[in-house]
Amino acid sequence: MSMYCDQCQETIDNEACTVTGVCGKDAQTANLQDLFVWELKGLAYLAEEARADGIVDQDVRVFIVEGLFSTITNVNFDPEWFEEQIREGFELRRQLRERYENEVGPIEDADLPEAATWEADESAALYEKAAEVGVLSTENEDVRSLRELLTYGIKGIAAYADHAYVLGEQKDEVFAFVQRGLAATLDDTKSVDELIGLVLESGEVGVEVMEILDSAHTSTYGHPEPTEVDIGVRDRPAILVSGHDLKDLEELLEQTEGEGVDVYTHGEMLPAHAYPAFEEYDHFVGNYGNAWWQQHDEFEAFNGPVLMTTNCLVPPNDSYADRTYTTGVVRFPGLPHVEDREDGEPKDFSRLIEHAKETEPPEEIETGTVPNGFAHNAVLDRAEDVIEAIQAGDIRGFVVMGGCDGRHPEREYYTEMAKSLPDDVIILTAGCAKYRYNKLDLGDIGGIPRVLDAGQCNDSYSLLKIAMELQEALGVEDINDLPIAYDIAWYEQKAVTVLLALLSQGVEGIRLGPTLPAFLSDTVVEVLVEEFDIKPVDSVEADREAILEELESSPLVPTPPA
Known part of the structure; x- marks a missing residue:
């Protein structure tokens, strides 16, 4: 094979792209991205050593999150740029190590992983090394799966952190976890249980960084309005x-x-x-x-x-x-x-x-309007109306159908699911998955639209915030007792972060589609099923009936008269 990439949902045969990426990424770029991520892990490892002795380098922190962001699916296809960034990473690493040795003392190469010491200048050497350090360099399938899951969750965290940083919002604890999590993927002494712990912790940090980004957006531009x-x-x-x-x-x-x-x-x-x-x-x-x-x-x-x-x-x-x-x-x-x-x-x-x-006006491809702006502030402003409608039996429940869209015909599932849900069920969404149904005429319930669009995938925090606020307002101890079902579409690594964020808050029974991630081993899938009842999507008919049963099992939903 000339490359190996399994980080997105459309990877070939739900296994891996090995010749060229479905996204359009060629093998040259894919391999350089592997080398860049490996280098960033090494830089993170050194940064963790420095942090333990009180040295925190701002340029290194930002370089790592921006670098990870550049390797997310459908971002950067330029191999020359990646070569330049890899060389810049070498220079940042040299500077950080020099600072550490001047302020703390010498550090031996033998005490660092190869990713924190290896470097080369010639392009040929970079490409040769790139072929050696991809995900398959971890031989144990379960360890590899957990390392990938952690890495992809951190990529999403990095993207959200970078967006917030651009708007002047940052939190050192987020950057610190990015470095610590990356460094852990180089540590062969980490057990499976320890890696699982870090994966779940990445979900907690995911919630934190999405909250920071939400604050950055709303403090700069105001709260979204319907x-x-x-x-x-x-x-x-x-x-x-x-x-x-x-x-x-x-x-x-x-x-x-x-x-x-x-x-x-x-x-x-x-x-x-x-x-x-x-x-x-x-x-x-x-x-x-x-x-x-x-x-x-x-x-x-x-x-x-x-x-x-x-x-x-x-x-x-x-x-x-x-x-x-x-x-x-x-x-x-x-x-x-x-x-x-x-x-x-x-x-x-x-x-x-x-x-x-110098250009002509756009060609008209459709007309009309689409509703938007139902982020947490707008929805929670009507929390009393929502609660009354639930208690009166006018709203049976909510289905979270957020996440990503993609090319696969199987994604028509989400359109058909939206059409098939009864008129007393509301869809909560964020991300481009909404385009599968946001232009359907699904009506409203007492003036509350049946599709509440919270915004971008970057705004997925709103979906969790709405659930947590309803949980508190209704006095429910277990978030899973709310009349909310989760039927989520994923495509790239920010969606992985959103999934882990939901798991970190104890959400169970999530349906994930149109396929489960290719990078999950059978053992890791078993853990997710056992601990969180994650399941792949089934047919629209089967899932619709199961979803309605889940909603009706909530202790908050009135029992219909016999």
């Missing part, structure tokens, strides 16, 4: 923004004001329309298109330039590649790139804006 988002078009040149980064969107909106250019969102950026801070921009006009995997057709039809701010990039067709811009950790060979901020100044989107002025 909003009907236009999905039609206007007759002006425009820019399409995809991904998740609200800071990039904010700076672009500021720089396009008065320029005769409209701005639309795509994919996971849809929830931006619900933030009060963006209401002032008259040229912020609506959402265009659907989930990330449909971008070939939608970017083609949009006509104007597209800005990819985070993950979700599909390798572009030649017909629109010259108007697809990347920024942050997102890169693809040959695509124009908007460089990072320097000295606190905003990013410079002038090239993108001038490009937009």
Whole structure:
């Protein structure tokens, strides 16, 4: 095999991509990403040694989380960039070690794992080493599975931490766990039980970092408000923004004001329309298109330039590649790139804006509106109405159908599930999984929409916050006694973090689909089933009946009259 990658849901045959990635990542890039992650683990190991002696390096902390973010599925496809980052990692490691030895004392190579000492400059040496250090270098299948699960959970944590960091919010304990968790994957003395403990701890940190990101978003842009988002078009040149980064969107909106250019969102950026801070921009006009995997057709039809701010990039067709811009950790060979901020100044989107002025308005692909903005604050403002409706039997319960969308035809399951749920069941969602059903006319219950969209996958904290607040308001000791069932779709590593976050709060009985992760060994699956009753999705009919039974078994749901 020329590569080995099993970190996303669409991996070949639900085993691994071994020639080229379904995502479009070639073997060269995949192997360099393996080497980069291995290097980051070594850097984390050294950083942990330094931290034990009171040395915390800010540049190392940020480099590790940004580096991990760059290796998430559909983020960065540029092998030359990864070579540069690997070499920068060597330099950061040398500086940290020099500081440690000056302040504490010498440290021998023999006391460090190879990932913390190995380095080379020539590209050929990098590629040779990259072929040796992928996930298969851990021979024991169960240990490998747990190391991967921990690593992928940490990748999600790193992505959320990076988003919060950009907005000025950070917590050292999160960065510290990222380093400690990564370092543990290099420690051959760690038992299976110890690795399981770290996996569960990563879920707890996942909750913490999502709360930090939620605070960063709401303190900067206000709490999302229920909003009907236009999905039609206007007759002006425009820019399409995809991904998740609200800071990039904010700076672009500021720089396009008065320029005769409209701005639309795509994919996971849809929830931006619900933030009060963006209401002032008259040229912020609506959402265009659907989930990330449909971008070939939608970017083609949009006509104007597209800005990819985070993950979700599909390798572009030649017909629109010259108007697809990347920024942050997102890169693809040959695509124009908007460089990072320097000295606190905003990013410079002038090239993108001038490009937009030369293009035709977007082609209309649909009309109407979609509801958005039902994050925890908006939902909990109506908590009394929700509780009364549950107690009156008007709301039978909730089904959390958050997570990711993807290309597999099996994902039509989520559309059919949404259609099949009875009129007294509400769907809670966040992430691009919503595109499977958010444009269906499912109605409302006493003015409460049957699809409550909390936002991006980055906003999944809202789903947990709503459950925890209802648990407290209803006086329920066990979160599993709430009339809430979980039927979650996953695709990439942030979704792994969300899953682990739910498990850390004691949530049981989660359905996960459309397949269980390929990187889980049979033994690890057995542990998850035994401890948390995790299960793969079944048919819509079978799961619907089981979900309704779960909802009706809640002690809070009134027993229907005989």
